[in-house]
Amino acid sequence: MGLLGLLVGLGLLVLFAFRGWSVLLLAPFAALVAALFGGEPLLANLTQVFMVNAAGFLAQFFPIFLLGAVFGKLMDDSGAVTSVAGFMAERLGERRVILAVVLAGALVTYGGVSLFVAFFVIVPMARSLFRAASIPRRLIPAAIVLGTSTFTMSALPGTPSIQNAIPMPFFGTTPFAAPGHGIIASLIMLVTGLWWLHRAEAAARRAGEGYGDDADGLIEQAAADELVRERATTAREFDPAELQHGHRSDRPSPVLNAIAPLVVVVTVNLVMSLVVLPRLDVSYLAEQRFGETSLAAVAGVWSVAVALAAAIVTTIALNRARLPALRRTMDAGANASVLPAFSVASLVGFGAVVASLPAFTIVRDWVLAIEGGPLVSLAVATNVLAALTGSASGGLTIALDALGPTYVELAARTGINLSLMHRVAVIGSGTLDILPHNGAVVSLLAICGLTHRDSYFDIVMVGIVTSLLALVAVIALGSALGSF
Incomplete structure (x- = not known):
């Protein structure tokens, strides 16, 4: 009965989350269903397991949610994101439209701008470029996913994404864990993704397929759509509803002023991780x-938090004239962090209840018994949980909350470097999370005015297949050569 309850609770969570129900309600309810089937005390599981672990997640990671969302909103309202996207379009757009869209998304997200801020700025640019080049608009979502939701989220060393931050307290690692593996994985994702998109473009041209028809008002409708909002806030760290608040500049920021904060994020993150904190x-x-803790447990979060704070100061200093409503902009950014942070924390609470049930030992033993060693079993665990929750951050945290200490012991026993564990876990969380119910996928399709039937196959090829190829390569190289 305990194992059945675990599956029923998880099934209810997935089913109703896909229908747009708030995870804030679903996660505790599903956790209590699982506890009820297992014959466990309900109130104790709610207050002493669910809430304690959800609060623990917020205590560790809320600074990154908060600072990341404020930075993203400042970059958006100052016109900096628009300026970066326009710069890439001007330099590459006429001849290399797809590459321009991919690199624009990659540049702003690797620089710390929230995913949904990037979506709402880059989609209009992509529509204009694709229309001028007569490339089918159904390829726009895949190009944006490749640039924003693959290598810059999970593989590039130092990425300030919340997914890259989550393993750091568990493994005592930094944002630059296993940099060699991360660079190789990034190249695999980028090159194979671009190959697929150019192949699809060429096939469309041979078939005489043009850009297609556009609809007006899609971006505004998507930003105000409650269903999109509920799904989006479990997927990434920015509440799309707050994009309508604040005051967006009527003119873009000078390109150097726009790029400087992105450079600050990466540079300060690197210096803090490798020079200052040690x-x-x-x-x-x-x-x-x-908290009787150690530097290894907090250094990663400290590095990212300081980097984002430095970028916020830089953005304000360089673009103050384009931020006439600074308080409203910063308030909107702060508010945009709350729902995503609490949504992911609720998923963490659910995972903690499930992991505490006696029946979970069956699942744990099955995962650890997967052939191929700890790296393979860790990749499978993060993949499966990210797929079920439709959230890379939620699935990754659930997996590490339940199995993190076990993998630390396995790493010590087998001689696997924890930095390699970190990189495998993050890349693993960013593969099967891009299933049809993923909030970022649903939101992006709504913004583009497209359906899963139109664009999802290409999203799978550039988002899932490329990431799986990179994951296999990292595991193979790590098993043969260790961490580098």
């Missing part, structure tokens, strides 16, 4: 008032 005396962290 040299600090943080023995005080062992005190009870600081």
Whole structure:
């Protein structure tokens, strides 16, 4: 009965989340259903397991949600994201339209801009470029997914994405974990994804397929759509509803002013991770008032938080004239972080309840018994949970909350570097999360005015297949050569 309850709870969570129900309601309900089937005390599971673990996630990661959303909103309202996208379109658009869209998305998301901010800026640019080049608009979502939701989310060393931050407290790693593997994985995703998109473009031209018909008002409708909002906030760290608040500049930022904050994010993150924090005396962290923790457990989050804070200051300093309603912009960014953070925290609470049930030992033993060693079983666990929840961050946190200490022990016993574990876990979470019910996929299709029938196959090819190829390569290289 316990295992049945686990499956029923998970099934209810997936089914109703796909129908647009709030995860804030669904996750505790599904957790209690699983506990009920297992004959476990309901109130104790709700207050002592679900809430404690959800609160623990917020305590660790809310600064990154908050600062990332504020930074994204400032970049949007100052016209910086528009400027970066326009720069890429001007330099590459006439001859290499698809590459321009992919690189525009990659540049802003690797620089710390929230995914949904990028969506709402890059989609209009992509529509204009694709229309001028007579490339089918059904390929726009795949091009944007490749640039924003693959290698810059899970593979590029130092990416400030929440997915890259989640393993750091578990494994004591930094945002730059296994940089060699991350660069190789990024190249595999980018090259194979571009190959597929250019192949699809060539096939469309041979068939005489043009751009197609556009509809007006799609972006505004998607931003106000409650169903899109509920699905989106479990997928990434920005609430799309807040894009309508604040005050967007009527003129784009100068391109150097727009790119500078993105460079600051990467540079400060690198310096904090590899130079500053390792040299600090943080023995005080062992005190009870600081949670009796260690630098390894907090350094990664500290690095990303400082990098985003520095980028916020840089954005304001360089673009103050284009931020006439600074308080409203920053308020909107702060508000945009709350629902996504609490939604993912609720998924974490659900996972903690499931992991505490006696029946979960069956699942754990099955995962650990997968042939191929700890790297393969970790990849499978993160893939499956990300697929079921439709959230890379939610699936990754559930997997590491339940199995993280076990994998740390396995790594010590088998000699696997924890940085390699980190990279495999993050790339694994960013593959099968891009299933049809994923909030980012649903939101992007709504913004583009397209359906799953129109565009989802190409999204699978550039989002799932390329990431799986990269994941296999990283595991193979890691098994043969170790972490580098």
